Amino acid sequence: MKSVRMILAVALALAVGALGVWSPRADAQAQTIKIGLLYDHSGPFSAAGSLNCWRGAKMIIDYVNEKGGVLGKYKIVQVDGDSQSKAEVAINEAERLLNVDKVDILAGVYSSAHAVPLAEKVDKQKKFLWITTAIADAVLKDRNLQYTFRPQPNGGLFGENSVQYVAHYAQEKLKKAPRDVRVAIIYEDGPYGTGVAAANEAEAKKQGMQVVLKEGFSIQAPDLSSLVTKLRAARPDVLYHTGYAPDIALFLRQAKEQGLRVKIYIGHGAGHSQLPKLKEAFGTEVEGFHTVDPPAAQLIDPKKLKPGVAELTQEMLKRYKTFEPSIPAGQVAPHVSMGFNNMWILLNDVLPRAIQKHGGFSAEALAKAARETDIPEGGTMQGYGVKFHPLGHAMAGQNMRAIAAVFQVVDGDFKHVYPPVVASMSAPPVLLPASSPLFAR
Amino acid sequence: MIDPIFLAEAAVNGLLLGGVLALLALGLNLIFGVIDIVWIAYVDLVMICMYAVYFLVQVYGWPIWIGSLASVGLGALLGIAVHVLIISPILGSAPVNQLLATGGLLFFLQSFATFLWTTDHRSVRLTLPTLEYGGMFLSFARLVAFAVALLVMLGLFLFLRHTYIGTAIRAVSQDREAMALMGANPRTVYVVTSAVGGALAGVAAALLIIQYSVHPFFGAAFGPLTFMICVLGGLGNMIGAFVAAFIMSEIISIGGVVWSTEMGYVIAFVIFIIMIFVRPGGLFARRA
Numbered sequence: 001m002k003s004v005r006m007i008l009a010v011a012l013a014l015a016v017g018a019l020g021v022w023s024p025r026a027d028a029q030a031q032t033i034k035i036g037l038l039y040d041h042s043g044p045f046s047a048a049g050s051l052n053c054w055r056g057a058k059m060i061i062d063y064v065n066e067k068g069g070v071l072g073k074y075k076i077v078q079v080d081g082d083s084q085s086k087a088e089v090a091i092n093e094a095e096r097l098l099n100v101d102k103v104d105i106l107a108g109v110y111s112s113a114h115a116v117p118l119a120e121k122v123d124k125q126k127k128f129l130w131i132t133t134a135i136a137d138a139v140l141k142d143r144n145l146q147y148t149f150r151p152q153p154n155g156g157l158f159g160e161n162s163v164q165y166v167a168h169y170a171q172e173k174l175k176k177a178p179r180d181v182r183v184a185i186i187y188e189d190g191p192y193g194t195g196v197a198a199a200n201e202a203e204a205k206k207q208g209m210q211v212v213l214k215e216g217f218s219i220q221a222p223d224l225s226s227l228v229t230k231l232r233a234a235r236p237d238v239l240y241h242t243g244y245a246p247d248i249a250l251f252l253r254q255a256k257e258q259g260l261r262v263k264i265y266i267g268h269g270a271g272h273s274q275l276p277k278l279k280e281a282f283g284t285e286v287e288g289f290h291t292v293d294p295p296a297a298q299l300i301d302p303k304k305l306k307p308g309v310a311e312l313t314q315e316m317l318k319r320y321k322t323f324e325p326s327i328p329a330g331q332v333a334p335h336v337s338m339g340f341n342n343m344w345i346l347l348n349d350v351l352p353r354a355i356q357k358h359g360g361f362s363a364e365a366l367a368k369a370a371r372e373t374d375i376p377e378g379g380t381m382q383g384y385g386v387k388f389h390p391l392g393h394a395m396a397g398q399n400m401r402a403i404a405a406v407f408q409v410v411d412g413d414f415k416h417v418y419p420p421v422v423a424s425m426s427a428p429p430v431l432l433p434a435s436s437p438l439f440a441r
Numbered sequence: 442m443i444d445p446i447f448l449a450e451a452a453v454n455g456l457l458l459g460g461v462l463a464l465l466a467l468g469l470n471l472i473f474g475v476i477d478i479v480w481i482a483y484v485d486l487v488m489i490c491m492y493a494v495y496f497l498v499q500v501y502g503w504p505i506w507i508g509s510l511a512s513v514g515l516g517a518l519l520g521i522a523v524h525v526l527i528i529s530p531i532l533g534s535a536p537v538n539q540l541l542a543t544g545g546l547l548f549f550l551q552s553f554a555t556f557l558w559t560t561d562h563r564s565v566r567l568t569l570p571t572l573e574y575g576g577m578f579l580s581f582a583r584l585v586a587f588a589v590a591l592l593v594m595l596g597l598f599l600f601l602r603h604t605y606i607g608t609a610i611r612a613v614s615q616d617r618e619a620m621a622l623m624g625a626n627p628r629t630v631y632v633v634t635s636a637v638g639g640a641l642a643g644v645a646a647a648l649l650i651i652q653y654s655v656h657p658f659f660g661a662a663f664g665p666l667t668f669m670i671c672v673l674g675g676l677g678n679m680i681g682a683f684v685a686a687f688i689m690s691e692i693i694s695i696g697g698v699v700w701s702t703e704m705g706y707v708i709a710f711v712i713f714i715i716m717i718f719v720r721p722g723g724l725f726a727r728r729a
Contacts, residue, residue, distance in 0.1 A: 016508075042658075044560070044658055054579065106576060213699050216703055220661055221702065222458075222662040223693060225454040225694065226451050226693070226694050226697025228703060229454070233443065233444060238519060244560055246654055246656060247655045250653060256571070257582065257583075259578035280564065280566075282566075283566060290508055
């Protein structure tokens with residue numbers, strides 16, 4: 001009897017063990033896919049765009065779940081992580097999401113300072129990382145990461161486009177050839193700022209422009225008056241600025257008080273793209289400011305998009321009203337689109353192919369599916385197509401079809417002004433208006 | 442070669458920054474000198490008071506000067522509350538426990554502010570004139586802050602010199618045990634000191650909100666610098682903190698123009714480290 005019991009127990013244990021081993025994941029896990037969303041819900045990055053990215057990602061996950069889930073049957077279980085605007089916390093939260101909550105996919109990441117260490121760590125664990133926001137080239141450059149993908153444009157594009165934009169309008173607006181244009185570049189000294197600034201400088205030199213000052217600063221610096229003094233001494237026509245949020249507000253206040261005057265002011269994303277917040281601090285003084293970011297879906301001409309894509313933009317705007325009922329569409333930050341659209345690419349293109357063609361949603365299957373992504377221009381809400389640089393390429397995992405758009409604040413709203421393929425305004429003012437406290441006559 | 446006018450502007454800007462830093466450092470140092478506990482969360486109390494000014498002025502439309510007075514009052518109340526609720530029960534504990542308690546308060550205040558007011562940056566929008574003199578541009582907000590900070594520091598000096606309670610505060614800061622032996626009650630002195638330190642945080646808040654946006658993590662920009670100034674001047678040494686504030690602000694400002702903004706801070710921190718080795722008790726070391 002005893003031996004019969006023993007045999008039954010061993011058989012049961014083997015059966016349970018076999019069940020555990022036999023798990024074609026797509027079928028056995030109660031038809032759910034766990035996605036860890038890693039953004040900053042606290043700390044200075046939260047208001048600089050990270051929270052808006054999370055909102056965008058959450059909205060599309062909710063939308064897909066309401067439609068029955070991925071392929072109409074795999075519901076997404078969203079697990080949130082808060083990076084708290086600190087790199088070490090981001091790494092710990094990623095560890096928790098991957099190894100405690102056992103998420104199938106890690107997605108999000110706002111700050112490049114977090115993404116640079118995180119991408120390598122996650123890739124070494126052979127886990128799938130989908131970066132919706134962080135842009136620094138250094139996240140992917142020369143690392144040949146196998147499981148990390150970024151549909152978002154990279155920082156180099158930001159820096160190049162903003163300089164090409166000025167070169168395009170130099171003669172018409174500044175009455176100068178590009179070689180006579182004096183540009184100053186200031187940047188936060190993390191990977192995000194240094195990457196964009198390096199691209200600014202390289203492109204400015206390529207265009208023959210005069211770089212009269214290039215200087216970094218810490219976003220924690222309590223005083224930037226010496227930087228303003230140096231900028232005044234350098235007398236630039238154009239100021240390129242890459243910062244996060246409180247540092248942008250501090251700089252603009254001190255620039256105004258200390259009499260800095262420029263003809264064109266161009267910020268690059270983050271706090272420069274949070275127009276309602278900038279207006280709260282500076283009112284109409286932000287008229288004529290620029291920012292550079294991936295296109296905001298609501299500013300894209302629906303006729304330039306593939307059928308059905310523009311409807312998603314309306315869905316995004318409708319849902320965003322539950323978070324910010326009073327922000328008009330023209331002022332919704334592009335970060336909302338980044339979270340919404342880039343997650344949509346994952347849920348609508350990569351995941352279905354991974355499940356149908358590669359047998360599930362393991363990191364291996366997802367990476368194979370991502371490498372096969374081939375969305376043409378106009379195929380996403382933000383206008384760009386998606387195709388990732390292959391393994392072996394210096395920027396393996398980067399979307400080679402992504403676009404960075406230059407926005408200008410015109411009549412209180414954002415308008416896409418460059419490149420022409422996404423421009424919602426054909427003849428932008430470019431220069432700061434005479435009413436601007438930074439305006440140089 | 443830098444135009445001397447820009448160097449002069451940097452020196453003046455350093456002076457103006459130094460005024461506000463000195464005010465912050467004096468409040469923190471006053472409390473340390475008397476109660477012998479470092480309020481790690483001091484600049485976070487300033488942050489709470491900045492929110493008070495923001496809501497009163499920007500949201501409810503109060504005049505800035507009434508908002509500022511309210512901030513001073515709130516600061517004093519917060520100072521008393523922190524002492525009674527947090528500091529008083531741990532007065533006899535090991536220093537590390539005291540640090541942990543005020544460090545915990547720091548995280549509590551940051552989380553409390555995030556919970557109530559989100560992570561948005563909020564600014565009081567005032568139209569202030571730009572001052573130009575001889576090719577130098579000066580911030581009117583900073584000039585006002587500098588002048589008020591100096592007046593408040595003078596007021597503090599007179600209070601400590603010429604009032605009974607001020608004398609008691611100085612006596613406790615010089616010899617706590619002797620004061621108790623003479624029959625004086627240090628508890629009252631502690632509460633008054635906390636109230637004065639809190640009120641100084643309220644003044645600093647009113648002066649900072651016209652120059653900076655407030656957000657729950659505002660303390661990260663000023664907290665470490667304020668603490669460094671206190672250590673450089675000698676913890677508990679009011680004159681030392683006052684002088685150290687101007688030394689640091691001038692190095693940051695002039696170093697920023699001569700070399701770079703980042704280098705200004707690097708030089709300031711290097712000098713701080715060297716000074717800690719050379720004079721561990723601070724510039725005007727009061728204690729061994």
